[in-house]
Amino acid sequence: MHSKQNEVKAVVDKDPVNGMEGKEDITATHNGKTYYFSNEKSRDMFAQSPEQYINKNQRDDEVGEKMQAADQESEQTSAEESNQSSAKKGMGENPEMTDDEETEDRTQAKQERRQGHQKSE
Numbered sequence: 001m002h003s004k005q006n007e008v009k010a011v012v013d014k015d016p017v018n019g020m021e022g023k024e025d026i027t028a029t030h031n032g033k034t035y036y037f038s039n040e041k042s043r044d045m046f047a048q049s050p051e052q053y054i055n056k057n058q059r060d061d062e063v064g065e066k067m068q069a070a071d072q073e074s075e076q077t078s079a080e081e082s083n084q085s086s087a088k089k090g091m092g093e094n095p096e097m098t099d100d101e102e103t104e105d106r107t108q109a110k111q112e113r114r115q116g117h118q119k120s121e
Contacts, residue, residue, distance in 0.1 A: 015039075016035055016054065018038060021038060028046055028050075030054070
């Protein structure tokens, strides 16, 4: 025996007006596609200007995709910088110092060694 209580409810699209979960019994069709709404007011708003909500959701999706790509690029850049920093540490360099600071630091160390060498003579 098969009862309705055991049936799995189908996943329903989000309401294009407010982004909430749509209900199977509150729908509208536009250009051959069925849209689901969380309430009748959203359906009525959609019916008055469907392209406004369809285009808005497409733009939101595009912006979301661009933001995701930017996040991935940022993560990749951070990982590369981290790898470069690790490589510098392995070479005994201080990744927190600029090239000029490192050069100055090495020059000062050389001068101190020379002074120490001259004193021992």
